[in-house]
Amino acid sequence: MANNSIYKPELAELVRIEQLTEYEKLFEIALANGRESLGHLPGQFVEVSVLGVGEAPISVSSSPTRGKNFELVVRKVGNVTKVLHELRTGDQVGIRGPFGTHFPLEEAEGKDLLFVAGGIGLIPLRSFIQYVLDNRHKYGRVIIFYGCKTLPEQLFLDELKKWRRREDVELVETLDNPCRQWKGNVGVITTCFPKVKIDPENTICTVVGPPVMYKFCLIEARAQGIPDDNIYLSLERRMKCGVGKCGHCQINHIYVCQDGPVFKYSDIRGLEEAI
Amino acid sequence: MEVRVLIKSQLSSLIDRIIEHVPVVGVKQKEGKYVYAKLDQGKEFCPDFDVTVQSPKEFIFPPRETLFDFTLGKDMQLNPHYSKDTLVIWGVHPYDIKAINILDAIFRDTHQDKHYLMRRENTFIVGIDPLRASEKSFWSSMEADKVDKGFDFILTDLGDEYIITIGTQKGRDMLDKHGVSNLASETQIKARDRVREKQKDLCLSNRKLNFPLKMLPYLLMKGEINKLWKEKAEKCFSCGSCNLVCPTCYCFDVQDEVDITLTRGERYRVWDGCLLENFALVATGENFRGEKYQRYRHRFYRKGLYLKKKYGQFACVGCGRCATACLPDIADPVDIFNTLFNSLKGVLIHG
């Protein structure tokens, strides 16, 4: 029998907190029990506990190539996330994980990469993007589509600035509702596709965003000729355990906490209730 | 498997001796129905029952269970809870044993659930072969009329004596300790087998699947989009009773509770049900099974297809409890599976 509880988190410390937008905060976390590092791969998530309040599944937003600590970016929406936002540097949280599947780091080697991030979808994708940029020679073109409703919702402004300047990154930003100072693209994220010429057979496309976005992005990606085998997405579901027991995250026979959150599109195509 | 024998009149004194060492819950009669409750005396045990109102699930997977407690403040401490209590469950029919085997498989899979497994290890399951079946049961169609594992020992009524088939060392030790040592004869074992063979005829003749069980997953794969789901679900109250009474439903929610001093608290799990409206709701307001028919359908698919794919076993044992519990009478798996079969017969034969 397992010698520990699969539900008991280990303690970790918030070592840096940064307000990114009105609703999102970044937390840099150090594991307390002398564990060298979290040992995650981009796309995986952890269950974060605020003891006394509850637990929430949150993607790891930083790449394992960025050192021993890891970063979570959390939107304030409900019980756990609200209290998390009130914590201060030095406070403790509980961590379980990492759990779930990861982005196709190896399959994507030698290929062009197209990242499609809608809103807070950039939180998990950032981990993959950082990983690719830290291993830049292994990958082909890096194309990033990033869509938000309004300018103040944009995350990771410093990183965006760097990506805009890099010769080897093609960043296309768009806003649904632009303000006066916005000089970029206007419209929903699918309007980014025609802006860039891609080599569909040789492109791995990873889409992460709110549920409504998937349908339209998939239509667009397929219209560009990207094969279903080359499309990956990360799905969100309610989760209570993260380890395949509680039943909450099920889509038909699939458990998003174990079989996902990252799926190859061809594996879930046609699955009722998935997209 | 070693087989022993006990004169029927000695059963209640055997239970009495066991009660002196370990708490025993067993089947009791209550207002014309049968329930599992603590036995104070062996003679309270009722061996002749059709089905109990609640399954024995609650004794190995409690409705509320503390996972760990914690202290808040500077030096947080987390202290997991594992039950050390031993308990005997006396009088479990084969279909309910089969349901326990399914729970075992789920909680043992990949990430082992030590909370469940510890409690399970400390629980004795005393099975009993049924003498009759409830009006709603269809366990023979679910191949749950007999079991060959999951019990510590199981009793079969031969009229004047009980044949006791031993399933585990733990069961053998208990019998040894309480002086049940007579071995059954070849003839008695054969008589037991004959009784067991006939058990499958106890379910009513109209409580049968109209097709072979192994076809069920295939039937469901073809029947995902069928008017049946919406039609039936219209009457559903989303009350979750069908989940609650089911011996194989195990979904749970996890919550925290802090005591009034605000210095300590606990995290616990509570039973949840996939028929309840907010089961798949997330904080942003998205409900991934927001429609009644989606939740309604999901339960039947879990029973007949999804868990079969994942664990190789059907998650319905045909106890009929959901059919009894559902007020609008739409939760009955045989009824639904047969209706689906009738509407798809043509497709199945030609496809």
Ligand SMILES: Cc1cc2nc3c(=O)[nH]c(=O)nc-3n(C[C@H](O)[C@H](O)[C@H](O)COP(=O)(O)OP(=O)(O)OC[C@H]3O[C@@H](n4cnc5c(N)ncnc54)[C@H](O)[C@@H]3O)c2cc1C
């Ligand atoms: C794999 C995965 C990765 C995620 N990554 C991030 C991320 O990087 N950043 C971020 O801000 N959010 C992320 N989310 C969403 C985040 O988990 C929810 O916003 C959060 O659980 C809300 O919890 P709450 O207690 O604040 O809200 P409440 O509404 O009070 O929720 C109560 C409980 O319901 C459950 N629940 C509610 N909403 C969700 C949800 N969307 N997903 C799963 N369970 C839910 C949780 O168990 C939660 O404890 C992710 C979700 C998943 C499934």
Ligand code: SF4
């Ligand atoms: S099917 Fe019946 S028991 Fe189940 S939730 Fe609906 S009304 Fe309640």
Ligand code: SF4
């Ligand atoms: S689905 Fe109904 S009949 Fe099947 S095991 Fe559960 S309660 Fe019993």
Ligand code: FES
């Ligand atoms: S989150 Fe509990 S089963 Fe996936």
